[in-house]
Amino acid sequence: MDLQLPKSEYPRVVIVGGGFGGIELAKRLKNKPFQVVMLDKHNYHTFQPLLYQVATGGLEADSIAFPLRKIFKGQKNIVFRVTKVTSVNASENCLITDIGKVSYDYLVIATGSTSNFFGNKEIEANSMPMKSIPEALDLRSLILQNFEKSLIEKDLNKRDALLNFVVVGGGPTGVETAGAIAELKKHVIPNDYPEMDLSRINIYLIENSPELLGPMSPQAQKKSKEFLIEMGVQVMNETRVLGYDGNTLLLQDKAPILTSTVIWSAGVKGEVLPGLDQAEIVRGGRLKTDTQNLVVGYKNVYAIGDVAAIITDDTPNGHPGVAPVAIQQGHQLAKNLVHIAENKPLEPFKYFDKGSMATVGRNRAVVDIGKIHFQGIFAWFAWMFVHLMTLVGFRNKIIVFINWVWSYFSYDRGTRLIIRTFAKDRSVDYRAEVPSVKENVKAS
Amino acid sequence: MDLQLPKSEYPRVVIVGGGFGGIELAKRLKNKPFQVVMLDKHNYHTFQPLLYQVATGGLEADSIAFPLRKIFKGQKNIVFRVTKVTSVNASENCLITDIGKVSYDYLVIATGSTSNFFGNKEIEANSMPMKSIPEALDLRSLILQNFEKSLIEKDLNKRDALLNFVVVGGGPTGVETAGAIAELKKHVIPNDYPEMDLSRINIYLIENSPELLGPMSPQAQKKSKEFLIEMGVQVMNETRVLGYDGNTLLLQDKAPILTSTVIWSAGVKGEVLPGLDQAEIVRGGRLKTDTQNLVVGYKNVYAIGDVAAIITDDTPNGHPGVAPVAIQQGHQLAKNLVHIAENKPLEPFKYFDKGSMATVGRNRAVVDIGKIHFQGIFAWFAWMFVHLMTLVGFRNKIIVFINWVWSYFSYDRGTRLIIRTFAKDRSVDYRAEVPSVKENVKAS
Structure with missing residues (x-):
């Protein structure tokens, strides 16, 4: 049974996963000569960096998630379906899902990672x-x-x-x-x-x-x-x-x-889809790709974000499994797909590391930006600012901001x-x- | 096995249910000569009038609920336990719960109502x-x-x-x-x-x-x-x-x-506890009580709110199953319990009807206050105001208010x-x- 999808004159890019990489790619393909099909097992995008605050009573679940359909509001060349992809049939260029088969011209695996219990x-x-x-x-x-x-x-x-x-x-x-x-x-x-x-x-x-x-x-x-x-x-x-x-x-x-x-x-490991038998799975359960995020062994299967590892001399284990890598890879892949459509040469992915940060508690965070390192209350405010800005959705930003202000003054969760x-x-x-x-x- | 509870020199009032009636009663007994024990199967109070907005994507679940422990913050004579009461053993003045027996001097059934499928x-x-x-x-x-x-x-x-x-x-x-x-x-x-x-x-x-x-x-x-x-x-x-x-x-x-x-x-029916064999159950599955909310047939078992029906000539079917009745009955019962402790005469419950309202959609609500009836946008603002004011918790009020303002201008849920x-x-x-x-x- 094939999944009923609207007909299109353009080649079809199927993106599996609505995380940071998947949504960046899909949005960058707006008004480009592709039909974009996004599949996710949930109907929402999850802002994973704040999950720990949901788990500890600091934030509502709804305020760190965002309906995927709403992200693509007004984007005409995208179709979204809630479904679980069970396997890839690469020789026939199609995916098997629990609601039917989906054929693709280009497949992008953006399934992210799952907990690694090391067996x-x-x-x-x-x-x-x-x-x-x-x-x-x-x-x-x-x-x-x-x-x-x-x-x-x-x-x-x-x-x-x-x-x-x-x-x-x-x-x-x-x-x-x-x-x-x-x-x-x-x-x-x-x-x-x-x-x-x-x-x-x-x-x-x-x-x-x-x-x-x-x-x-x-x-x-x-x-x-x-x-x-x-x-x-x-x-x-x-x-x-x-x-x-x-x-x-x-x-x-x-x-x-x-x-x-x-x-x-x-630890985490890549959420690799069954059926990619030609692919090489490297450390951390990730799919080995070239510098254009093309999965090694395939011609039209890409992987971005946590599930992908661009293996080069500079990055022997791939890039870190963080949101900025996924977003930048999604962005670069969108450019490259357009280049393919326009018969232009492709560009390799280059990671721009904006730094990293972690929060420990109120007034206590640590921030590294290149060679600049700072900790304490200023780092904490920087952490909150960056996370608020990255959160998808204006309503979510307001609700999270109010919760944080409330917690700050009331010492409450x-x-x-x-x-x-x-x-x-x-x-x-x-x-x-x-x-x-x-x-x-x-x-x- | 008895439930371990702190010892107290005062008589013990056990309240089953942390709805509007139960929390009003418990709060009014603050600093009074009773040990108050509240039991609820949830650890939170639910603001039922807004459940429909949770069900239709308008509000987060967390913003219409409130942790019961937080409601009683600073109240020294109350003990709260999350448990399901399975039955009453009135001859021995105790409750059977799934975490052990709880004895009482006064029992207050404030269990509310459940959906009535009429068999x-x-x-x-x-x-x-x-x-x-x-x-x-x-x-x-x-x-x-x-x-x-x-x-x-x-x-x-x-x-x-x-x-x-x-x-x-x-x-x-x-x-x-x-x-x-x-x-x-x-x-x-x-x-x-x-x-x-x-x-x-x-x-x-x-x-x-x-x-x-x-x-x-x-x-x-x-x-x-x-x-x-x-x-x-x-x-x-x-x-x-x-x-x-x-x-x-x-x-x-x-x-x-x-x-x-x-x-x-x-329709709804009262959530009557098994074991109250002397009680009379009237229309709507409610416990018949006298005008002091004492369950007819018992000397120290009370019922308030949706599960109770004060049957008089004026109220042949009891009072309506709405929050103000439960709150006012909880308030009056607290007074009467104090009167008992002080050997003063008891007062009958008198319902002060503040009116009723319902909302249909944006700018569309209906309000009855005594002989005053109005509908439309002003009724809608009145509805929102009353619900915001009744909602438990300042954080909840802010979050709900922002969600409403957001929905109003964005037409979004x-x-x-x-x-x-x-x-x-x-x-x-x-x-x-x-x-x-x-x-x-x-x-x-």
Whole structure:
């Protein structure tokens, strides 16, 4: 069954994924001689850098997401469909999706990345990833439910486990999440749970390597660690996680940690589509491409963003998996596709690194811009400004801005609702509102 | 197993339900000689009058809900627990909950109401209620998914069904929901779905009785119907629904309607707790109480709000199931409990009716205040003002206000994300991202 799509006289570019790279490419192809088809499993674009604030009650999910159809409002040469692409049939130039086949003249894989558990199924089953809005909402529910559970738990070991929060992975996501939980502990829990013994709440940040924020400057690495320690986070560098059964986190050469909450931000891998048998998959599960983002082994299949790796002598592991790379690759690929249509020579991708930043808590952030490094309150304002400006949608910018101003003055995080009741198999003591089978169909 | 609660020298008032009545009562008992225990299955209070705006993409869920713990911040004599009460054991003065037994000296049932399907199991299984945040989010997902599905559906009957939206029940919720869907059709769909034939989208409002907004003035009834018809809603009064199998809505003496979406707002019934065997349950599934909200048949069990009916000659069916009644009953009961503690005579509940209002769409609302009736733009501003003022939480007021201002000038509804993938059994063609078993555990 073929997917019904409007007819077009122009060649068809199918973009899989409405992340930063996919939407940049699609928008740049406006009024160009292509029919653009975008496919995404969600009907919205997710602003991933702020997912951790959704997970910790700082922002509404709706304010960091944006309907994809609205992004392309007024763009006549684009068709959008909500669907999951199951595989690529490159020899027939078509995609298999769960709503039918889609043929393409040019295919662009912009599927991004997913959590990398490095093959450890036990950790995958029991820890919490944070790469999508549903995952962030699940994590928010779990954190809040664990505080509620701890009030009724009589077994002291179990109670400790409920109040031990472990973040694995000291990259920007891990640092930001650990900092946000520390702020929940400091500013929200004392008001919400006057009966709770705050000293029992522990926040751990575990990182394999000797430093946090690996790719950033030594100054940023050092200062972010200082900030976290000031805020009460127990930072454990050079610590390797061996396993997690849902109750006990096993560490190499160190004492295990009893915990009900392990947040996994230790790595990502490319979301490669099945069927690209000629492609070479390199480190981080990414598709090897040439400098024009053409997947090596194919003539009309491109990859951009987190899922792509332009392997050159300068970039032996590809570019970093961050939004600016995806956006710039989408932009460059749009130019190159137009060049193809106009029979002009193609240009290689060149990354313009604007710098990197991470926030730890209120008034505490670290920023590297080229050789300039600064930390503290000014870095924090810079971080907020850049994130507000990058956020898609004017309404979202206003809502996020107001939430931040509100939190700044009230020391509060406004959105603390357990909307998605979260139940793991190992949850035995807390049975409030586990949906029945019928409710499950309706409410899931 | 008893629920561990802090010890107190004062008698214990257990309030079941953190709706308008429950929170008013609990707040009024601040610094009074009682230990107040509030139990709710959610950790948040829901502002039910605006649920329909969540369901139609106008507002974020988080902006019409408020964490219950935060409402009671600084109130020392209250304990809150998230739990579901399963039954009352009145002879032993205790409640059975899914986290243990809770004994009480005074019990206040403030559980509110739930959708009333009048015993029709088929309609209950296939139509969408809208009484809670999860239900409103499910409805939002269903509406948006149906638009997406209609683009890929080849069977014309099924395509029509996906674009026929039926609201059953012409009370305020039904009128407001039908109007909101009409605005989605008029202002959002043409931008989001330029390929869609708008004339195929139909919105029906079905009401058993000859008028809409039963308890309001004839002027309000007439004008709200005119507004809806102007906005393109097909209003069907004196129409009785016989059944709905998920595809076809059967009507008495009228042609059936093919539809994938039936929103049920035709009635509510009290959420009575099992075990109150001495109580008399009157029309609407409510507990009969005396004028002091004492449940008839008991000495220390009270009921307030939607679940209660003060039956007198003046109020043969009790008071209307609206927020002001619940709030005023909570207030009066707090006074009477203090009177009991002080050995003073009790006062009967007297309802002060401030009037009623409903909104149909932008610039279109109806208001009755005593003998004053007005409709149109001024009524609409009055409606917005009253709802903003009643909403719990300053942050929520700001966020809702900004969303409304934004929608007013942009003609847009900002929160159109399918966050909870909604799948009914009858959904056969649309399989995008139906979670696997493991994902289901994580994501439901």
